[in-house]
Amino acid sequence: MYVTARENKKNEGKVVLKMSSDENNTNVEKTEEAPPVPEFENPLANLILKKFPSATIAFANPDRTRVNVSKEEIIQTASFIRDELHFDHAESVSGVDYPDEKQIEVVYHLGSYDDPSLSKQIMILATRVPREDNPHPGNDTTKLSSLYEIFPSVAFHERECFEMLGVYFEGNPDNRRLLLPEDWADIPPLRKDFDIKGR
């Protein structure tokens, strides 16, 4: 996902071209040209870039903004997003495993109820934590500070992320098992090296 947006578009364009030649109509790609990097058509992205120069904006659609931050900066960025940009709740917290890069990405989808102008907006806040091949959930370096103090709505999502990917959230009051059975003794199941039997 950290491929830059331009490359992104290239790849996608190729695929689409192939498909449309196969099926000869209707499958038209939405041709939105990738915006120039520092100036986004989305003002939120510019605000964040101004405040946190180290953050990168992966893409910014009219109603989706994706910010990649380092894991040390996530608390500050989240409080900035809450206090200054008025995003007040988290819709989901998902972890994505990248075994090749030895990293796990944690993606917060933040939305706003209070501000009507932001109701279409989803702020996607992503960060990466190191990943270990032999995970001991909670006891290894796969740790991230929790956003529980900033967005209380992440409590159960983070709990799920912990048991599904082994990312320990420091500061979350409840890092117990949630969905998996009590006697689950395997690696966190959403990691890519956990294979479903028979597949």
Added chain:
Amino acid sequence: MVDALFLGFAVLTIVSAIAALEMRSLIYGSIALMGTLGGIAGFFILLDSPFVALFQIAVYVGSIAVLILFTVMLVKRELIFKMKEDRKRRYAGIGLMLIMMVALGSLLFSSGLPSITTDEPPVDYKEIGKDFLTYYWPALIVMGLVLAGSITGAIALARRVDGVEDEQRTD
């Protein structure tokens, strides 16, 4: 039939009174106490005073026994089965009981009471109501005061003093 009932009630009453005190489990003790109370109610019916008998059942069995049972169920399970008494005291108690029975029994039999029988018709239960409201009305008022005082006192006693948990609940 009346004689048979009398015998039955007598056995029920006394046996269950002993059982109420001697059963290991307090719950069974309470049930035995209910037997005693019911037996007494049976005696009241044999004595042609059904109002008192039904009052006894309704109040004693219907509410006091319920309250006792309920309270017994509140205490810890070990305590229900705990019998803590020393043997000396127990023998002394049995001796006291026997002495008392013998003494009072001999006293009774030596008096003129054994010869008393009656053939008169029983008193109507409505007389009780009349007694209540005519001659004994101050007693009724005192009764009301006693009941009122007891409920006030009981509720004031049973209030929990420690208010710490209440704060937790309010959130």
Added chain:
Amino acid sequence: MGTATGIIKALNSGIKHIATKRFTFRYPEQKLKFVGDGYQFDPTSGVGIAGYKGRHILFHDKCTGCNLCSIACEEIAEAIAMPKVPEQWKHNKKAIMPQIDYGKCVFCGLCVDACPFYALYMTNDYELSSFTKEGLIYTPAQLQVKPQVQQDVEIQIDEKGANHG
């Protein structure tokens, strides 16, 4: 007073409904009528034809044994196997045809979508229960049979309420 009127309104509504028509229908004697003969798919236009997704029907004279239905099912339910059939067809050299295990089938109908030769449709037959697991496996010969269904009950709506007439 609001409480009393509310209670009376509720009681009144309850009593009123005692005289309303029953909505239940007696299932084994009556059966619900469905649209058409079952779900079919037109590969040329790429759109299905509305119908009930019940048990499949297989047209032996059209099936080419191309495995497409089996491949479609592989990621969904793994219900379709392709066994050999005794008879030989010109267009079906391998002589394999789908055999469906209804213990696994989820009746999504994606196998019908996958069939490019109009060979696999679905029918209105949904009474597939069996006492054994083996009884749920329908061989190509069984799938060929057109089901006999007597379905005539429809929802009727009139003044006194809806029922199945």
Added chain:
Amino acid sequence: MVGETVAGYSNVLFMFGFAVVALAPALIISRMIAPRTKSNPVKFLPMECGQVPSGEGRTHFMMQYYAYILMFVIFDVMAIFLYAWGSTLLDLPKTATLPIIGFLGIMFAAMAYALYQTKRKNIW
């Protein structure tokens, strides 16, 4: 003679006894003809929604409404006292109503106090 009025009351007992005699066989027959398998000890665990029970069933458990039971003991007595009055009301002089009004007044005051106390949560 003592025991003239027993007949009616004994019929209630007879009815009770007959019901016991008539219904106990239902349990006994059921116990006899119904299957009994003791193979699975989990079957005999108390209901705990599919979990193995934790803690005791007969715990020291208290609803917050103990005061109502205390009140019942007292006001049951009051209610039946009123029957002694009510059943003889037609035979009594009118002045006899005054003490019962006084009695009721005292009991109402007690009830009001008790109900006021029961509103509070911390009654055992």
Added chain:
Amino acid sequence: MSVIAPKFRLGYLIKGVIDNIFWIILLVTLIGIPIVQIVLIYIDFPIIDGEIWNPFRVLDALTHPERALPLVVSFMQSDLFKVVAFPGFGFAALIAAATIFIERKMLAKLQLRVGPFYCGKVEGILQLMADGLKLISKEIIIPAKADKPIFWAAPVLFAATAGAFVALIPVAPGWVVADIDLGLLAVFAVIGFFPIITILSAWSSNSKFPFIGGIRALHQMVSFEIPLILSVLGIVMLTGTLNLAEIVQSQANFPWIIFMPVGAVVFFITILAELERIPFDLPEAESEIVAGWLTEFSGMMYGLVQLGTYLKLYAFAGLFVVLFLGGWNGPDIVPPFPAEIVTDGITILPGALTVEIPGLPLLAHEMINGTIWFMLKTIGVILVILLPRGVFPRIRIDMLLHIGWYKLIALSFVNIFIALALVYGGVIGPGGIL
């Protein structure tokens, strides 16, 4: 396949049956017949119409209807018949069974369903029998660590207490099992037993949900007993009697519900609560505490508790009819018997074979009329008791206690003061209409 035991063989069955028959015959001849003979020596045969009725005479009388009738009549007036059959247990159990069926059908109609349908061809009339058979053939599971004596006894005691309650309800003039002066007070005494049985059975099962349910049942029954007692006081004040039959007689002209609608409403609501019916079925609130104090009951134990509940329902409905709706009073439906039948008897098949049976009719026509009226009114009240189950949700325990202790007690005192005003206003009582 699993119906018959795996080791079943017909030969064993036949052998077992023959063994049983052999032992029964042996025991009967060796023990039964001597006992009968001893009993026959010591028992006093009843004397009816100046004749001593020994068993041989009974057998003899069966061939002569005119001689059998007095026997039947005297049997029907005995306590045994009353307890076992007519106003007593059999009658009540029949009504209880009918109530269950009516409830299921009515609820089904209200909910646009069909209800029991297939069992017994006609609208599932035999459903109850099927349910009973099912219950009796189900395993009774007793939880480990349960207090077994109490746990076994509780369902029987519950049903039997309900039976004792039924004994107090007068059905027709003279037709009551226990005709006692203090019938109303006896009712209160009897219903005081239900909470005890409930809480004991709840405690004995050693399980959490029954315990909570039992405690709830206790609170509920206890809290509604006082409004129940107080709401009837008005009638007692106006009639000056506690005998239920006399209360019915006092309503020959008008039922008390006309003068005391408030009391009737309070009484009805308390009935619902005492019966643990919706909206007051908190002790069995299945979404909170599984099935309340019935959670651990299985098989026939549950069936007995249900039977007891419906016996109780009948008894309460009957009590409501007796107290507020005039009991057996009502215009004649069945005309009185012609005088000549009562005096001369009936002639069957005149001409060819003339049999004169004196002593008919067996039952006075007041009794028949009274029973019919009582039945009609009771079934009406039962229907009204059943109806709320279809239209109301369940309420909460604190709201229930609040209703019982604040509103219903206040209303029942209002009712008492209405009665007092009626007495002292001279409307009813000495010098009044009555």
Added chain:
Amino acid sequence: MSAKLPPGLQLEKVDDRIMTLNVGPQHPGSGHMRIIIKVDGDYIVHTDPDPGYVHRGEEKMAEYRNYITNIPHLERPVIHDSCNILYPYCLGIEELLGLEVPERAKYLRVIAAELNRCVYIQYWLAIYGIFLGHSTMFMWPTGDRELLIDLLEKMTGARVTHAYFVPGGIRNDVPPNFEDVCLRQVNYFEKRIKEYADVFYDNPILISRTRDTGVLSREDAIKLGTTGSVLRASGVDFDIRKKEPYDVYDELDFQSPTLKEGDSYARSKIPWLDMFESCRIIRDALKKMPKSGSVRVKLKPKPKGGDTEIYRRVESGRGALGMYIVSKGKPQPYRLKISVPSFRNLIAMPHLLTGEKLGNMPAVYWSLNYWPVEADR
């Protein structure tokens, strides 16, 4: 909140009055989940929801199946709302592949989604009724639901698990004279759900039972990130159909009902009001729908997405349902996260239940519009 109380059994050391109750998973008032509650007499002092009884790893499964074959199993978490859970998936895949859905298909999708929303709400309402001990309210919605299931079955060929939406449209056109039947049955359905007011929503016992219980204030609702009916009952007017209209919702005439109280009663009333709006939408859509036309864009058998990510959300029967699809240029999604409304509303459960009476437990719990299977995925 439960978070304030220490986890584990420390409460029991405080006093032996505390009783631990497992509500579920085999409990008539729990659904497929377990709530471990600790009661002190009649009050709940600690709530610990324990979902996962029916967890089956839909997200992991989706990584192994291609974009089309994901459809039948993705609707399994909420089989009563299967159109709506497929909706964001289809929207996301369409955005990923750049497909344009035909106009008629958009309308039919809206109709199917709204019918399915009603079906879900009826089922939810039935269980809410039986949770409150109202057996009629269990039977009526389950019966009236048949009207809509019948319609959906005419549309899709299946009664519950429709598998009707596919990326690029819908799988089949509706049968002839569907419009008339739909209009007739929806009108009757609307008449029927009006009658629920008498026995249920205006019932004084219900009102006294659910009013002022489990009050979720506006601030808490926003802070906890609740969604759907729970959010709208607390006074936040947030409906994805209005705020981020997908397909043709911006052309249709409807409102999203909002109440201010935030108690169990308001939360239970919002879905009921939603059903009326759904009926309006269906009628409007039937009127505005093009009478004929293509309903599906033809797709390659195994379409491949680009190297990008999509987050789409729709308003399902329970609230905002989002799908986060990460594509890595393969026919399968690299990661599929379903952000389900039930799971989001679950956070409110300990918040609301702690401190309530035990009798309020079912009323509060089910008014959260919580579908255990969906939360477990």
Added chain:
Amino acid sequence: MSNELIDFLIVSIALLAIGIYGVSVKRNFIRMLFAIEIIINAANLNLVAFARFIPNSEGQTLALFSIAVAAAEVAVGLALIIVAYRMYKNIDVADFRSLKG
């Protein structure tokens, strides 16, 4: 047999003796309460028996009062038990050293 006053009195004496035994021997608060109830019942039985044989209604009236007072006493006594249990986690009289509040 039951037509004689003395029979009832014997039963009453037996109950009284049992009750006194219970009060003197038992150290369990609830058992003591049982014993007290038994004594009260013995007294009530005496009252009603004498009243029947006089015959007189006042004995019954007094018995009613007595039962009512017993109810009041039990209510207070059980409230006391609750308080004591809360303070000492026990229902043994020997353990109740100081009863305050």
